[in-house]
Amino acid sequence: MAVFELWRSENWGSKNWAFSIFLSILLLHCIAIVLFTSGFLLTRTELSQFSRCSDVFESPCFRNQESGLGKCWTKPAVDRVVIIVLDALRFDFVAPSTFFEEKKPWMDKLQVLHKLTSQLGSSAKIFKAIADPPTTSLQRMKGLTTGGLPTFIDVGNSFGAPAIVEDNLIHQLVQNGKRVVMMGDDTWLQCFPHHFNKSYPFPSFNVKDLDTVDNGCTEHLFPTLYEKEWDVLIAHYLGVDHAGHIFGVDSTPMIDKLEQYNNILEKVVDVLVSQSGSGGLHENTLLLVMGDHGQTLNGDHGGGSPEEVETSIFAMSMQPPPASTELDTSYCKLDLAGREVCVDFIEQLDFAATLSALLGVPFPYGSIGRINPVLYALGPGTWNRETHIEGNCQQTDKEAWMHNYVDALCINSWQVKKYIDVYSASSVIGFSKEDLLQVTEMYTQAEKSNFNRVNDSVQYKVESCHSSVTDLKRQIDLYDKFLASVAELARTKWTEFNLEIMAIGFGFMLISIAIHFLVIKRLENLQQASSVSNGSCRMSLNAIFAYLFVAIRACSVLSNSYILEEGKVAAFLLATTAILCLRSSILNKKLLTEAIAFILLISILRFTIELGLSKQATNSSLLTVHLSWILRIDKGSSVGTYITEIVPILAMTILAYLLHKSMAHRYCPSITRYVIKGTIFSYMLIGVQWILESDLISFSHIGIKANIIPRMIYAIGVAQLLSLVLGRLVRGKNLTGWKDGILLNTVAMLSAWSSTVIVLSGKQGAFVALASIAGGWLILRLQGMEQNSNNGKYGTISLYSASVTQWSLLAACLFFGTGHWCAFDGLRYAAAFIGFDEFNLIRQAILLTIETFGFSLLLPIFGLPLLVIYNYDFNQNKHPKRLLFMQLSQVFLMYGLVTTITVTFTIICVTIQRRHLMVWGLFAPKFVFDVAGLILTDFLICAASLFIFE
């Protein structure tokens, strides 16, 4: 009903009306974005706890055993592990071609694995390993080592940095005295910078280089195999991944790579087997050859398609196990050579838990995997049972193994349960109550049954010898059920998008666009009804171009390439509008200089945007943004130093002069005058600050702390804003005449913000401020020319759409031109600490927001009223005031609409690309930035409407 009243209301253009419209749009966007985000951005909180050996005594698994001494969580079952990671190893690279419908050229190349699997019986196994999306190398590495399900936002200490700080397998190994050697892909070193005893990293950056990593890896692998000084060896080969990215799977380089790996693996196995005698180096070694994820036939990965998630693990123990466990789910077939090859099944989620159990280290705290029985059975140590516990009852190998497995599962389940509980208690978005209750029930049941079983076996030792196999099997099933349900719960929580909620959120965005359109149109009709001149509804050519550019810019976010070069796209479109302006200024024989100046300004902006992009590419520290970059002056020369120090101060002087001049010719109410004077004083302070910072003169002896000046500027800014707002409240009706009043208010508002924005942006701020003033003024001038030449031929929509589009494109250019980009490493964290040394979340977040969006949102939106006032003909109409405010709301709505359309397309884009390789690297950060920008835009429009409207 409220909406209906708003629509029928007579007060279109009044302050209350405008505020309620803008507020409802803000709320609508909030709802839309909260809904969409909760369906799209899967979040998981990283817990900072680490598992320790002693933790296990809290578990119910050691009740009547004092024999926990000497071992940690589980008894070590293997001494050494060799892990060879072949990046992007498809399952069909490993399994015999008979497992598939058709033999393809890249199949059956790793013959050595087939041979070993069939020859040695069950001491070598091929597993089909299922990875969880996102199947990118970094996320998979994290998943494999932590035993969890990494998501886009793993909220934790490592925000932005690649190092894995969550509890993980490598950390546990190091913590428990295992020595780890790494060779190959240098991503491991980024993830675990201080963990390896020895490392031979090779750069993984160059995708076109198929051999450097692999050859380097091989070169170090064989000598290391003969060494004693390690317990776990990790060799990460990248060739297959790179070959896939460049040539695709069905290509000669790929087949060459696979054949090369076949030779390497053959040699590795030879070395291991030759040393596996009693007392040999590799007597109790486990060899694992595994992929981290699969790839499509084109070599892409990152998504969740079967080709991408299906990879493989080959495991081989140097000692054949004594019996079969009957727990394997293997699937056997004859390969082309007539050998029987069996394939088992494992989930990558289980890898960390299983390997921890085999090596006898605590499971990573956040692991939710289950110990895989088949892989666990490959550890020779899992077949021995301490006889004194079972008394004189003679056990078969199988029973002993099952006992061990149940004990391990007991610890496994206890650890997973503990993690789930702690996670739900500590995380903001935990699991739902019902799910938790169900899982807890399963766990209690399994635990109770285990308790009874152990008690029974203690009391009736003799019977237990015979009944134990079925009991143990039942017990294993109970634990399995619990662990499987936890994994399923975690998967729905952490890896599946909720498409319905996303669609509803998207629907709200569409509604908001429709509201924008309707209100703008209605304002237009109302204006025409009340105005004398009858503007037609026809669209001017420039307006049509403006719509075209908004559409192009919106559509450009659908492609990852255009997102990367978004700044260039904005500059390209802005330059095109400028050229069109030049054309019409030639047509009108007016303002030729202004049009050319506008083009020149955009050309300069364009270069600063490219500078920003190059910074993004090299990812260099943003602290070093200096004028010398922009002017390309050699910092060493003294003239250059002088210029870099003096020119920004000169720019500040010009700014202060312009501000002074803007005030000089008009009668100002005292508040506005004081505000503007305050800004000029702030500018002087900024100049002083820069002189103090400069290397030219040493002011260190003066003893002014560097923080004082920025803090003063913030304080002046806050005081200015407060006095402006209070002034508005107290005065109520503007005495000076509303025409100048609005203009002065706008200028005062802009000036109040500008000093803070400039001091946060550093020395480039002065230039950017000048550029934005110049750009804004030129847009105003050129718009005025259009307005005069049209002379009421077209309605206000087409009058303002060209200039509003230019305004928003200019804002986008300024965002990228100031060295920002839509990624979290594009934030200039250092700016948040200008004026402050200690960290305070809210304060620093506000400063960072002002720095990031200052030139691209704050100033443009508060400056929007200028678009209307500057060229407004006050004598034209009977109700100049009402029409002015109608046009003002129209302009604000149009600006909001442009932003909303862009964000809507970003939403479409992330929905389409949600399983894309770059989704977490590129699309999702872009989404977060756009959404933050949209909410801020709406909020600022609300604030501006409160401040400006009467």
Add this chain to the structure above:
Amino acid sequence: MEKAEKKLKLSTNSNSTLLPISSLYTFILHTICGLGLALAYWVAHNVYSVSLVNDPTQTLRLIWVIEAPIVILLFSGFRQHPNQCSYIKAVGRGLLGLPAGAIVNALGAIALGAPVGIQHFSKTANWSILMSVFTIVPTASVFGSSWIEWRRIFAHAKPNGPIDLLICLPAHGAVIGAWFGAWPMPLDWERPWQEWPICVSFGAMAGYMVGIVASFSISLFQKHLKKE
């Protein structure tokens, strides 16, 4: 071509400022402009065995070296006020227009985001000379420094008569084509033709051709209307 030009001269009415042309000449005119470009590309491809993709600088140079004389000589024949302005003078205006137009085009391209640097200089220079041949040179030959006519052609985009059409439409076509041609440049397809200025040149040439076809069809259509 020279012959055609002489014939045209004979048939001109010495008082008129714009030459009335028969539809046959319109056709010949359009065909020569279009074929000139095609011939240039053919020569580059088959005689010098270079293409835009593998050697953009040389190909662009070849194309403008062939196309520029055709355009200048051809359009100088249709100069405005043929009595006050000799053929040689018109050719001179065209030659003068060539570098001037190149500078304008290069500046425009740089404003829009064309790469700047010594390694790009020769490519940009050749490209902008070619663009100048498409856009500025014909106007310079025909109208010289008459600002009113320039405004009519480029700002108003109101051509009257086949020569105006032949100046205006291909020029606009080339600019718009080049503008669209820049679109694939940021894409990550890693194709060699995405480099500056290859796809932009393709776009410009395609736009030019479309402009020629459009101008021919429109001039035919207009004639048809007049007859009726």
